[in-house]
Amino acid sequence: MSRVSDYPIQDIFLKRWSSRAFSQEPVTEDELMTIFDAARWAQNCYNNQPWRFVYARREGVMWQTFLNFLVPANREWAQHAQILIVVISQTFFDVNGKPSRTHSFDTGAACQNMSLQAASMGIVAHGMEGFDYDAVRRELAIPEIYTVEAMFAVGKRGDKSSLSPKLQEREIPSGRKPLANSIYECRDSLPIKFL
Amino acid sequence: MSRVSDYPIQDIFLKRWSSRAFSQEPVTEDELMTIFDAARWAQNCYNNQPWRFVYARREGVMWQTFLNFLVPANREWAQHAQILIVVISQTFFDVNGKPSRTHSFDTGAACQNMSLQAASMGIVAHGMEGFDYDAVRRELAIPEIYTVEAMFAVGKRGDKSSLSPKLQEREIPSGRKPLANSIYECRDSLPIKFL
Numbered sequence: 020m021s022r023v024s025d026y027p028i029q030d031i032f033l034k035r036w037s038s039r040a041f042s043q044e045p046v047t048e049d050e051l052m053t054i055f056d057a058a059r060w061a062q063n064c065y066n067n068q069p070w071r072f073v074y075a076r077r078e079g080v081m082w083q084t085f086l087n088f089l090v091p092a093n094r095e096w097a098q099h100a101q102i103l104i105v106v107i108s109q110t111f112f113d114v115n116g117k118p119s120r121t122h123s124f125d126t127g128a129a130c131q132n133m134s135l136q137a138a139s140m141g142i143v144a145h146g147m148e149g150f151d152y153d154a155v156r157r158e159l160a161i162p163e164i165y166t167v168e169a170m171f172a173v174g175k176r177g178d179k180s181s182l183s184p185k186l187q188e189r190e191i192p193s194g195r196k197p198l199a200n201s202i203y204e205c206r207d208s209l210p211i212k213f214l
Numbered sequence: 215m216s217r218v219s220d221y222p223i224q225d226i227f228l229k230r231w232s233s234r235a236f237s238q239e240p241v242t243e244d245e246l247m248t249i250f251d252a253a254r255w256a257q258n259c260y261n262n263q264p265w266r267f268v269y270a271r272r273e274g275v276m277w278q279t280f281l282n283f284l285v286p287a288n289r290e291w292a293q294h295a296q297i298l299i300v301v302i303s304q305t306f307f308d309v310n311g312k313p314s315r316t317h318s319f320d321t322g323a324a325c326q327n328m329s330l331q332a333a334s335m336g337i338v339a340h341g342m343e344g345f346d347y348d349a350v351r352r353e354l355a356i357p358e359i360y361t362v363e364a365m366f367a368v369g370k371r372g373d374k375s376s377l378s379p380k381l382q383e384r385e386i387p388s389g390r391k392p393l394a395n396s397i398y399e400c401r402d403s404l405p406i407k408f409l
Contacts, residue, residue, distance in 0.1 A: 024251050024252075024254075025251050026248035027248060028251050028255070028331055029226070029330070029331060029334055032252050032255040032256075032330075032331065033255060035257065049221065052220070052221050052393065053221035053222060053223055055396075056393060059219075059391070060223070060228060060230070061326055062230065062232060062325070062329050064341070066390075068391055068396060070396055071397070071398070071406075071408055072398070073397075073398050073400055074397070074399055074400065079399075079402075080401065081400040081401065081402070120343055120347070121318075121364060123318035123319045123322065124321060124322035124363050126319060126322065127320055127326070128322040128323060128326035129326075130257070130319070130323060131256055131323035132227055135227075135327075136223055136224060136227065139224055146257050146259070148259045148315055159400065159404065159406060160405045160406070161406065168316070195255060195263060196263055198247065198251060201253075201263060201266050201267060202250050202266070202269070203267070203268050204270070204271070205268055205269065205274070205276040205279075205280070205354065206274055206275065207274075207275050210354075211266075211268050211354060211355070
């Protein structure tokens with residue numbers, strides 16, 4: 020199944036999808052830095068760049084700790100990734116110390132850049148919220164100035180035959196709701212409504 | 215000044231920047247739908263697609279209401295945009311009615327797609343948090359199930375000579391902190407630290 024957009028959008032947006040099959044090929048340091056570099060150029064409020072990426076490589080001593088944060092359903096496939104990332108965000112602005120309303124929103128933007136750049140390189144950066152947020156904060160000693168946002172499993176895209184039969188069935192790009200379900204032009208009519 | 219990345223990232227990430235000068239050329243319905251379509255394909259938790267876009271066109275009766283949400287510093291340049299968007303996000307999952315941790319994060323991802331697609335078309339989608347969040351909720355009667363996330367001003371990129379001298383000085387692509395300031399490899403050493 021291939022994705023079809025309603026309008027002529029750039030290929031990169033359709034090419035990125037959160038697959039689960041990883042090859043065993045390592046992700047090089049340059050490749051990893053390239054996807055982090057793309058993240059860096061995301062739009063964000065006051066250019067505060069609140070995103071922070073804390074990561075472990077599978078050959079490192081922290082790998083098992085990171086893997087254990089995940090719920091079993093994610094651990095099943097993410098154990099074959101090369102890198103696990105914990106994404107956190109700084110909750111205030113550097114410029115004035117005031118709380119930021121947009122630190123999660125901005126960090127989501129950065130992670131979208133990361134995953135898009137990865138997809139362009141045959142790399143999967145699969146976001147997850149199925150993990151123990153409290154354990155992450157506790158075991159990585161994340162300071163209170165950061166919110167724990169998400170985790171990502173990163174590796175080269177692999178063949179779905181490496182997955183269990185059940186996961187193989189799910190290894191297809193997801194579709195989307197119709198556009199009209201998420202947009203609403205405010206003319207003279209209120210209240211807002213989405214289809 | 216042009217942006218330079220440390221690693222060979224896709225051009226689109228550097229090409230997108232939040233400029234303030236708009237041309238007077240209209241944004242067609244197809245162009246607007248194209249940038250919303252790109253937003254739709256963002257990564258998001260459980261494919262819940264929590265983002266919602268409520269917008270007003272400059273020729274519509276709600277334009278002045280939307281413009282008045284903005285702080286004066288944003289209103290000064292955003293008044294020349296063609297479309298103003300209020301971005302909101304649904305705070306729970308459709309699938310089970312449970313609260314979502316990632317609705318803001320996911321919505322930031324969608325808006326990054328929107329702005330990247332726009333940039334590829336010579337359109338600026340400039341995000342803002344300098345507006346009255348409470349007035350948006352009140353005057354647009356935004357239900358409590360949504361969080362107000364951001365506003366965007368959308369228009370064709372214009373020449374900076376149309377801006378005030380003060381804004382002309384700011385009409386250059388922003389830089390970014392060094393990569394090392396936002397990434398940290400967890401080897402055996404804790405606590406985490408960023409440069």
